[in-house]
Amino acid sequence: MTVKARFAPSPTGMLHVGNVRTAIIVWLHARKSKGHFLFRIDDTDTERSKKEYEDEIEASLKWLGLNWDEKAHQSARVDRYDDVITKLKEAGRLYACYETPEELALKRKSLLGRGLPPIYDRAGLKLTDDQKAKYEAEGRQPHWRFKLNHEPIIWQDLIRGEVKFEGEQMADPVLIREDGRPLYHLCSVIDDIDFGITHVVRGEDHVSNTASHVQMFEAIFDVEDKPRAIPQFAHLPLISDKEGGKLSKRLGSLSVHDLREVDGIEPMAVVSLMARLGTSEPIEAFSSIEPLIESFDFSKFSRGTPKFDPDELLRLNAKILHEKPFADVADRLSAMGLNGVDEEFWNSVRPNLERLSDIKDWWQTARGQITPVIEETDYIAEALDTLPPAPWNDNTWMDWVNVLKEKTGRKGKALFMPLRQALTGMEHGPEMDKMLLLIGPEKAKERLSSFKKAA
Secondary structure, X not given: OOOEEEEOOOOOOOOEHHHHHHHHHHHHHHHHOOOEEEEEEOOOOOOOOOHHHHHHHHHHHHHHOOOOOEEEXXXXXXXXXXXXXXXXXXXXXXXXXXXXXXXXXXXXXXXXXOOOOOOOOOHHHHOOHHHHHHHHHOOOOXXXXXXXXXXXXXXXXXXXXXXXXXXXXXXXXXXXXXXXOEOHHHHHHHHHHHOOOOEEEEEHHHHHHHHHHHHHHHHHHHHOOOOOOOOEEEEEOOOEEOOOOEOOHHHHOOEHHHHHHHOOOOHHHHHHHHHHOOEOOOOOOOOOOHHHHHHOOHHHEOOOOOEEOHHHHHHHHHHHHHHOOHHHHHHXXXXXXXXXXXXXXXXXXXXXXXXHHHHHXXXXXXXXXXXXXXXXXXXXXXXXXXXXOOOOXXXXXXXXXXXXXXXXXXXXXXXXXXXXXXXXXXXXXXXXXXXXXHHHHHHHHHHHOHHHHHO
């Protein structure tokens, strides 16, 4: 059997950290199995679906390196949905209901008040043709429910193990709105059948939906006289914040667009975190996706709630940048307006980068205008007098501080820190043997001399 899995976002908003995790896991599973990855746009919600969201979702997948073998749109398959709907109605698996939202809410409240589960009473099944005609004469249009068989629904979930629901304890789901538009549930099942989907991966908040879907699969196979081939299901625990609570609105809606364009996160930092989040394997910084493909297995996922920590994402991001060769970032640096950055500069400052954009600060520190911090003027005057002449090399810094050490008797922090502050205006940064070469003799002399101008 060829594995065929799908990622099916709705283009009603940006791709956020929750659903991007699903996309990454589905993709890794398809690639590990040498299978087929379907990118399906679930755009039946014509009021909220927008082309700009679809374009952004597509751009996000490309940025993450998640290529697809096939792309489909639900909006192009309306005739197919109508055909299946007709067959299900004829078979008695879809039935018309005329309750208003207010009437349904009242029924629900009444059941709950009596300590009963809020299961729909199937009143629609008892309506006569005359009663239906009367409702329609009043201007009511029916919504259509799927008639569940009152029997056990069981499947072996790839993460949760055996899952069991009792059909009689479930309410018949609404599958068609009053305006005639089919809901996601029915369209998704029809698509999964037609595209030969073998594995459905989604959040655990869909577990009860899956119970209904299993019977929808069976009903469609029956009305179309097809062999039953229900996909395997994997329901991922939903992500929490780093304290184990529900994701805040800000984190829960954190989009890939923001990670890329605003926060300057590397795509492999996102993939490295989301591929291992909630598994038994350590979260590490990967510069290539290949090891994540090779190690992927649903058996490694826990049912426990995984915690999303933005700080961990930044740590991974920094580690990836620290290993990046100059060739991988040269074009991006040019696009940032840093055409003067060469391989020597990159190798010197990259151990101090958390985001690629941080390099602008180090470029300014080395080549731009800074405010030197000079508190010990006598020592800096001595440093200025002993500053080695050009040309400089890799040994210049140590030669210089050794001379100062001998002249002043200073050592350790007292020897190095005033020089760093005077040359960079900071107390931390790249190794000073590298930084001194980046600053160069002329700027170094100018910065060390600044205390004279202040005086």
